[in-house]
Amino acid sequence: MTIPPPPSEPPTADMPTPDSESVAEWWRKSGPVIPPPTQPPAPGQPDTTVHTPIPIAAAPATQAATMAAAAEAFWAPAGKLFAEQASTIAFQVGEQIGQLLTETEAQRTARQQVEYEEMLAGQRARMDAALGKVGETAQERSARHRVEDILTPDRPAQRDDLVGLVDLLADRLAETPEDRAARLETQRELAKQRARAEDDRARAAAGETPAQRDLRHRQQQLADRREAKLRTRRQHRQAARTKAGSSDRARRFRRWCVLTAISATCGYATGLVQLAAPGGPFVGLLLAGAGWALDLHLRDRGRLRVSEVRRPGPLLILIAARVPVASGLAVAAGLDPLFAALPLY
Known part of the structure; x- marks a missing residue:
């Protein structure tokens, strides 16, 4: 569309003065009039056609149908995805509730152990393949496997789903003081083993020889024995104080x-x-x-x-x-x- 030429007279040329007649009367008699549509201008002539906006309600039926089809095409993948996710979540929740109600403790423990071992085997296989590509030797792989076996707990980790939450609550409610002390002691020992494995890895990277590592492990074992004896004496004294009377x-x-x-x-x-x-x-x-x-x-x-x-x-x-x-x-x-x-x- 071309830009129309500027008007030959200013917009206020025919406006009445305040003394002649009111502005409202002038607007009613000589106000702007929208001309009817005309034919397209000839080539080289300016386009003076005034385009009147069409309300949305008066839009053609084809345009409305096109918009509805576009909206449907836009929301169709999202609706399909939402439906799939909802069905997947419902299936998982139903499966977990079914496992919780039908499985015995031995069956649940065995299934979790198998799943845990399969996950560890897959992770180790991927790590071996990745490090094998960069030149890891068999001795380095065996040493890394030894450290990973120490760092990895022997039992499966606590599940983060509904079954794991219910199992954790049941264990805590039925736990005796002796069981809690044994659990805390196991956690401390596991944390100590992991810390020492990380120390072994750092010292090996710094150049520690196997003889030096064996000597340091021997010293740590002696310190652990002394600490265990000291802890046993403390427990005996505490038990005697508990049983003592007035x-x-x-x-x-x-x-x-x-x-x-x-x-x-x-x-x-x-x-x-x-x-x-x-x-x-x-x-x-x-x-x-x-x-x-x-x-x-x-x-x-x-x-x-x-x-x-x-x-x-x-x-x-x-x-x-x-x-x-x-x-x-x-x-x-x-x-x-x-x-x-x-x-x-």
């Missing part, structure tokens, strides 16, 4: 008083009480605090109580280690003049 607590308190008095007497005999006495109770408390920190460190950070030491050798070590604590308590309580009446010399 009479046992009173007997332990008397034993603590006797051992503390012996340590304070040793402190007076060595002159530690006389040395701290001029400073007053404040110095006694400082001495007791410093000795208490050493005492807690020697008694497994306070897990081993004073009244739980039994054998002669550990008792002598305990009395000697608690001399600063007992001396500071004696000075803070003002009991240092009492030791002068004792026939210690």
